[in-house]
Amino acid sequence: MLRLPAFDLLEPTSLEEALHLLAEHGGDAMPIAGGTDLLPNMKHELFTPKVLVSLTSIPALRAIEDLGDAWRLGAGCPLGELANHPGLQQSLPALAEALGAVGGPHHRRMGTLGGNLCLDTRCLYYNQTFQWREALGFCLKKDGDVCHVAGGRKCVAAASNDSAPPLLVYDATVEIVGPGGARTLPVREFYHPDGISNTRLEDGELVVALRVAKPSQGTRAAFHKLRRSGAIDFPLLNMAVSLRLDERGTLVALSAAVSALAARPNLVKGLDRFLGQVPDEALVEAIANRCRRGSVPLTNLATDPEWRRAMVPVFIKRLLQRCLDA
Amino acid sequence: MSDKKKRDQGGADIVKGKASPIHGVDLPGGDVIGRPLRKADGLDKATGLALYTDDIQFPDMLHAKILRSPLPHARIKSIDYSEALAMDGVVDVMVGSELPIPYCVIPWTRDETALCTDKVRFIGDGVAAVAAVDEATAIEACKRIKVDYEALKPILTIEAAKQPPEDEAIHVGNRRGNQHKYVDLSFGDLDAGFRHSTSIAHDDYYFHGTTHAPIEPHCAIGKPEPGGQLCIISATQVPHYLQRELARVLGMAQQNIRVIQPALGGAFGGKSEPFDLEFVVAHLARKTGRPVKCLYTREEVFYSHRGRHPMAMNFKVGLDDEGKIQAVRSKIDLDGGAYSSFGLVTTYYAGQLLTGPYDFASYGFTSTRYYTNKPCCGPKRGHGSVQPRFAFECALDEAAAGLGLDPMTVRERNTMPRVATTVNGMRVQSNGFLACLQAARKASGWDEKWGKLPRGRGIGVAGSMYISGTNYPVYPNEMPQSGVTVQLDRSGRALVLCGASDIGQGSDSMFTYIVAEELGIEPGHVRIVSSDTDLTPVDLGAYSSRITFMAGNACIDACRRLRKLLLEAAATALGQSAKRLRLAGGYAVAVDDTAVSLPMQEVFRLAEAENGTLSASGWYNTPLLGGEYRGGTIGSSPAYSFTCHVAEVDIDLETGELRVPKVWVAHDCGRALNPVIVEGQMEGSTYMGAAELMMEDQDFYPADHAAPGLHLGPSLLDYPIPTSSEVPEFEALIIESLDPEGPYGAKEAGEGPLHSTIPAIANAIHDAVGIRLKTLPITAAKIWRALQETH
Amino acid sequence: MAESVLKLKINGFVRRVAVSDQETLLEVLRYTLGLTGSKQGCDKGDCGACTVLVDGEPVLACLSLAKRNADKEILTIEGLSGPEGPHAVQDAFDNAGAMQCGFCQPGMILSAAALLERDPEPDDEAIRHALSGNLCRCTGYTRIFTAVRQAAGIEADRKGVDPRPAPAPPVDPKLP
Numbered sequence A: 001m002l003r004l005p006a007f008d009l010l011e012p013t014s015l016e017e018a019l020h021l022l023a024e025h026g027g028d029a030m031p032i033a034g035g036t037d038l039l040p041n042m043k044h045e046l047f048t049p050k051v052l053v054s055l056t057s058i059p060a061l062r063a064i065e066d067l068g069d070a071w072r073l074g075a076g077c078p079l080g081e082l083a084n085h086p087g088l089q090q091s092l093p094a095l096a097e098a099l100g101a102v103g104g105p106h107h108r109r110m111g112t113l114g115g116n117l118c119l120d121t122r123c124l125y126y127n128q129t130f131q132w133r134e135a136l137g138f139c140l141k142k143d144g145d146v147c148h149v150a151g152g153r154k155c156v157a158a159a160s161n162d163s164a165p166p167l168l169v170y171d172a173t174v175e176i177v178g179p180g181g182a183r184t185l186p187v188r189e190f191y192h193p194d195g196i197s198n199t200r201l202e203d204g205e206l207v208v209a210l211r212v213a214k215p216s217q218g219t220r221a222a223f224h225k226l227r228r229s230g231a232i233d234f235p236l237l238n239m240a241v242s243l244r245l246d247e248r249g250t251l252v253a254l255s256a257a258v259s260a261l262a263a264r265p266n267l268v269k270g271l272d273r274f275l276g277q278v279p280d281e282a283l284v285e286a287i288a289n290r291c292r293r294g295s296v297p298l299t300n301l302a303t304d305p306e307w308r309r310a311m312v313p314v315f316i317k318r319l320l321q322r323c324l325d326a
Numbered sequence B: 001m002s003d004k005k006k007r008d009q010g011g012a013d014i015v016k017g018k019a020s021p022i023h024g025v026d027l028p029g030g031d032v033i034g035r036p037l038r039k040a041d042g043l044d045k046a047t048g049l050a051l052y053t054d055d056i057q058f059p060d061m062l063h064a065k066i067l068r069s070p071l072p073h074a075r076i077k078s079i080d081y082s083e084a085l086a087m088d089g090v091v092d093v094m095v096g097s098e099l100p101i102p103y104c105v106i107p108w109t110r111d112e113t114a115l116c117t118d119k120v121r122f123i124g125d126g127v128a129a130v131a132a133v134d135e136a137t138a139i140e141a142c143k144r145i146k147v148d149y150e151a152l153k154p155i156l157t158i159e160a161a162k163q164p165p166e167d168e169a170i171h172v173g174n175r176r177g178n179q180h181k182y183v184d185l186s187f188g189d190l191d192a193g194f195r196h197s198t199s200i201a202h203d204d205y206y207f208h209g210t211t212h213a214p215i216e217p218h219c220a221i222g223k224p225e226p227g228g229q230l231c232i233i234s235a236t237q238v239p240h241y242l243q244r245e246l247a248r249v250l251g252m253a254q255q256n257i258r259v260i261q262p263a264l265g266g267a268f269g270g271k272s273e274p275f276d277l278e279f280v281v282a283h284l285a286r287k288t289g290r291p292v293k294c295l296y297t298r299e300e301v302f303y304s305h306r307g308r309h310p311m312a313m314n315f316k317v318g319l320d321d322e323g324k325i326q327a328v329r330s331k332i333d334l335d336g337g338a339y340s341s342f343g344l345v346t347t348y349y350a351g352q353l354l355t356g357p358y359d360f361a362s363y364g365f366t367s368t369r370y371y372t373n374k375p376c377c378g379p380k381r382g383h384g385s386v387q388p389r390f391a392f393e394c395a396l397d398e399a400a401a402g403l404g405l406d407p408m409t410v411r412e413r414n415t416m417p418r419v420a421t422t423v424n425g426m427r428v429q430s431n432g433f434l435a436c437l438q439a440a441r442k443a444s445g446w447d448e449k450w451g452k453l454p455r456g457r458g459i460g461v462a463g464s465m466y467i468s469g470t471n472y473p474v475y476p477n478e479m480p481q482s483g484v485t486v487q488l489d490r491s492g493r494a495l496v497l498c499g500a501s502d503i504g505q506g507s508d509s510m511f512t513y514i515v516a517e518e519l520g521i522e523p524g525h526v527r528i529v530s531s532d533t534d535l536t537p538v539d540l541g542a543y544s545s546r547i548t549f550m551a552g553n554a555c556i557d558a559c560r561r562l563r564k565l566l567l568e569a570a571a572t573a574l575g576q577s578a579k580r581l582r583l584a585g586g587y588a589v590a591v592d593d594t595a596v597s598l599p600m601q602e603v604f605r606l607a608e609a610e611n612g613t614l615s616a617s618g619w620y621n622t623p624l625l626g627g628e629y630r631g632g633t634i635g636s637s638p639a640y641s642f643t644c645h646v647a648e649v650d651i652d653l654e655t656g657e658l659r660v661p662k663v664w665v666a667h668d669c670g671r672a673l674n675p676v677i678v679e680g681q682m683e684g685s686t687y688m689g690a691a692e693l694m695m696e697d698q699d700f701y702p703a704d705h706a707a708p709g710l711h712l713g714p715s716l717l718d719y720p721i722p723t724s725s726e727v728p729e730f731e732a733l734i735i736e737s738l739d740p741e742g743p744y745g746a747k748e749a750g751e752g753p754l755h756s757t758i759p760a761i762a763n764a765i766h767d768a769v770g771i772r773l774k775t776l777p778i779t780a781a782k783i784w785r786a787l788q789e790t791h
Numbered sequence C: 001m002a003e004s005v006l007k008l009k010i011n012g013f014v015r016r017v018a019v020s021d022q023e024t025l026l027e028v029l030r031y032t033l034g035l036t037g038s039k040q041g042c043d044k045g046d047c048g049a050c051t052v053l054v055d056g057e058p059v060l061a062c063l064s065l066a067k068r069n070a071d072k073e074i075l076t077i078e079g080l081s082g083p084e085g086p087h088a089v090q091d092a093f094d095n096a097g098a099m100q101c102g103f104c105q106p107g108m109i110l111s112a113a114a115l116l117e118r119d120p121e122p123d124d125e126a127i128r129h130a131l132s133g134n135l136c137r138c139t140g141y142t143r144i145f146t147a148v149r150q151a152a153g154i155e156a157d158r159k160g161v162d163p164r165p166a167p168a169p170p171v172d173p174k175l176p
């Protein structure tokens, strides 16, 4: 079997206690929520923390709160619970859909929103056993010094969490607590383009919740995951779109996100130029092409990158159409 | 041995023993046979009671782990395991030189050792093994073994294997460099055949590598037993061959080795020969005097492989004006991986098994297997013949299109007669292929769909034929290929002893049904002890779809001997003639007066009192079969099954994404001893074929990569297999042609129904988008690229 | 590293087991407690063979730290059947011929049982969805779907017979 490296499991029952434990053990400790990402990675000896601080016994992380104009989603909420939440399905359909597309039913039951947000980036040269990586000669992200994908000094492992694109188009905010107190970061600033560690969380910090403003009246959003099979697989490409039309049918808000390319989930820039127009086929085409331009798939996943790139405008168009038809 | 019985078996003499008595269809069956009964072990498996190898623990058991090579091709200069051996908890370490005798399931090609002795031949080749008090310690100890390698240039493709090796051949001393086996056979007048052809399809096809991926990883336990004997409990599908090779390699008498196969969690050919872990646990158990277990990780399962050979195939198919097949010529190169495995047979099967269900006026094939520095290929469900079947059935569609013939008609027109001898000398005594075509045509609504569906949607058909065991026992001998002993107990219970391996296909259940049918007792009163070499008569194992046919016949043979005694005893007691009695439903009853009856338990007692302890052995051996030429017996089977698949596809024209909403599979299994089990085999086979076409790919990094020869992703995440959410719908249509020599007319159902799945889907893709994709797997990206090119 | 004695409630009984912190629930079930009905096919979350029910919900035991299950109700395949015999889902899987090698079945059956608990009359889509975390390599899933529908009473047993193994023959009192 694949054995887990030895560690001490600490099970704090409050956020304060968890923060304290993380601070006390510093670099030796890691938080563990559902463990569906961290434990396979530890079995692959990608992480060998001496201490795991379990977040599952902290009730404060488990709440789904309707704040009237926004949702506050506890980092510890299981993905399946969020995906099946009728209020969320109605108000944040792209997010509910994305969370319902994660892995298989077990992963959604065990995996949490916080864990998904902080999912380690993935790469076909990285998510492998120690023996395999040894035969490869390791890579930059772990134990080695070359990148087999880009060849450079930067890791470009893929952001593979399904939650990121919808959270980007909904412009969600991450609530963080840490040794330095509480802070918030918009999801669009939460990630940076470094595959070794793609979040801006500081040591000892925890994600407490996600705050997502309820989209204003008339907003439509949709999500699509390009995948190999129907379940138990990470995305080959993740896309989300959100838009709003005014009474006359002109486009007054638009955002799109594309992910599973490199380390940062990509919120497509330069879409404002399309506002103020009445969407027709040409406009949809133009938006889709704009999304394609910024999306450059790499060989970090085991699929034809050219095909993946070509799929961006195809699915963005379909998502836009779905929103317009809704 | 008589000269007549000597046949050339592709390199050595083989001896054919006495053919066994054939009971065949003279026993109609019907009380039990043919009914949708439960499986003998179904509830054990559903409740978790069934024990698989890794479920078994022994007191004081050690755990072994094998250190594997990180290099694809290298000489081992030295191994230093002192640090590992010194570790707390490590009991012993072994290296290759301790068991240097080479082995292979095919005795003519022994080129593998328990652990590597002088060189490693693929990434994952076993180099040393540790026995420790627990698995974690063994894993850690492996990391502390230092191996000094001298790297050699790896050979990773068929093309590279054809060249003279840069450093050295993978098997130094092999006469033909990296070529392992070459077969060139031709039947009839090919030149004339192509001259008479008006439509010739001639193309290159490529079948990629795929692996079995049973959900249970390989596991074995070695256990010293009193009296210097050694017991090996293993997840194997060939206990008898394993016992033979263990004895040879360990230098022990065969009778001192006992092999037990517990419940097996899937195999599909992936457990049909000895593996390193079995030698390792045997040797370490002998050395340490303690039970030793070794369990593969999923990664190791991918390295042990023995899956489908990648094949580069050139196919030329010629049809005359009427669409009759005049000539078929193929040239096939097989990428064999690092060792031989069943490769000698595979090389023949790649050509020999194609000559049905259609009449070939002439046929020729050249097939060549090469060694490469990758995990060894071997037999996977539909051994050797799934790949050429894909190429041929696609080429047949192409050639038919040249005549404006539709795919259904060309297949109907070429179907061989019900009783026939194929162009390469295979004897066919039952053939329900035409009925298969008709059933699939009707059920699928073919006539309303083919060529008529909107672009993006399509329907395709393909056919195939497969063996029900072969007359080629892996080592030459005159003894039966299957033996069954049935013992009757005065409690009313029948005990069946047989070496056959139930790997999920249901062979234990088959024995239950046969004994219940023959002896008139309830299925619940039959007890099965199978695949334990100490207790059971030899059966050669679960491969080549041989068990129902061979062990089934052997079981009938044993039952028949007992049945006679039972009928006599009942006749005496009831004052009736034996001819006028029936054994059924737990009673001996008079055919014309059901009031005259006796419970079988009492019949057992009376028969035992009369004859002494009741036990009988039955056996099966094939009759002399096959063509009179070198290799003519390889692929010759006492009976052939026939299959037809019709598949529907739905392609997203913008993305290339392929959906297979439904596949119809019509299969001539001779006689369905239990239709539920037969349908299960048909669905499971079709599923596996569809998966191979759509997503599976056992592939390795190329020579110009940082890690040449490294598996692309040895896990069930990176090697995807279908989940319940996207699996196609399957409809199984059983066709019963009643083979004259099969048990109650039965033939195989476990492998045949895989073959034509793949070309049926490929042909449906062609119908949908007019594109002929000749390289597998057919991924969305590939379809998309092809669609781009045609725009 | 740290070890502790844990009370695990498994199949209705509280079991005291010594576990180290890094042990998974699967290791403890299979190798410490001998509850080998839960299988291991990949050990890292890819196959579902290790499925057990924790508080009624299917969970991957290979990715579940044993220690974190202290206050939970764990149900393994061994606990699904009771003194009254096999659970309706187990019986239906057997009756429909849904198992071949059987290795995926404990996990599959537990996922199916949890589904029917939640949704007693699932449609085909719901069945496909609920079982999509449990890989089966033998059956092509066809008969598994049938079994779930039969267990739910949506599909009749097509056989119209009860081919259950016969009970032991009664001992004839006249016989010695």
Ligand SMILES: Cc1cc2nc3c(=O)[nH]c(=O)nc-3n(C[C@H](O)[C@H](O)[C@H](O)COP(=O)(O)OP(=O)(O)OC[C@H]3O[C@@H](n4cnc5c(N)ncnc54)[C@H](O)[C@@H]3O)c2cc1C
Pocket: A030, A031, A032, A033, A034, A035, A036, A037, A038, A039, A040, A055, A075, A076, A079, A101, A102, A103, A104, A107, A108, A110, A111, A112, A113, A114, A115, A116, A117, A118, A119, A120, A160, A161, A162, A163, A201, A205, A206, A207, A208, A232, A233, A234, A235, B717, C044, C045, C046
């Ligand atoms: C076979 C398989 C398939 C999968 N498929 C998908 C998929 O398709 N899409 C997908 O998105 N994911 C997939 N996953 C990954 C995973 O199941 C999910 O992403 C899940 O949401 C992770 O959540 P978790 O709670 O289990 O994370 P954990 O494993 O507990 O944690 C993941 C990381 O986040 C950190 N972390 C967790 N919680 C917090 C917090 N509150 N604050 C700060 N850091 C935190 C951990 O330290 C760790 O580094 C798959 C996993 C497997 C095994």
Ligand code: SF4
Pocket: A122, A123, A124, A125, A126, A139, A140, A141, A142, A146, A147, A148, A149, A150, A154, A155, A156, A157, A195, A300
């Ligand atoms: S992108 Fe490069 S550095 Fe990052 S994990 Fe992949 S190979 Fe390693």
Ligand code: FES
Pocket: C039, C040, C041, C042, C043, C044, C045, C046, C047, C048, C049, C050, C051, C060, C061, C062, C063
């Ligand atoms: S063993 Fe747990 S998912 Fe495979």
Ligand code: FES
Pocket: B215, B265, B266, B504, C098, C099, C100, C101, C102, C103, C104, C105, C135, C136, C137, C138, C139
């Ligand atoms: S029955 Fe064998 S894996 Fe499902």
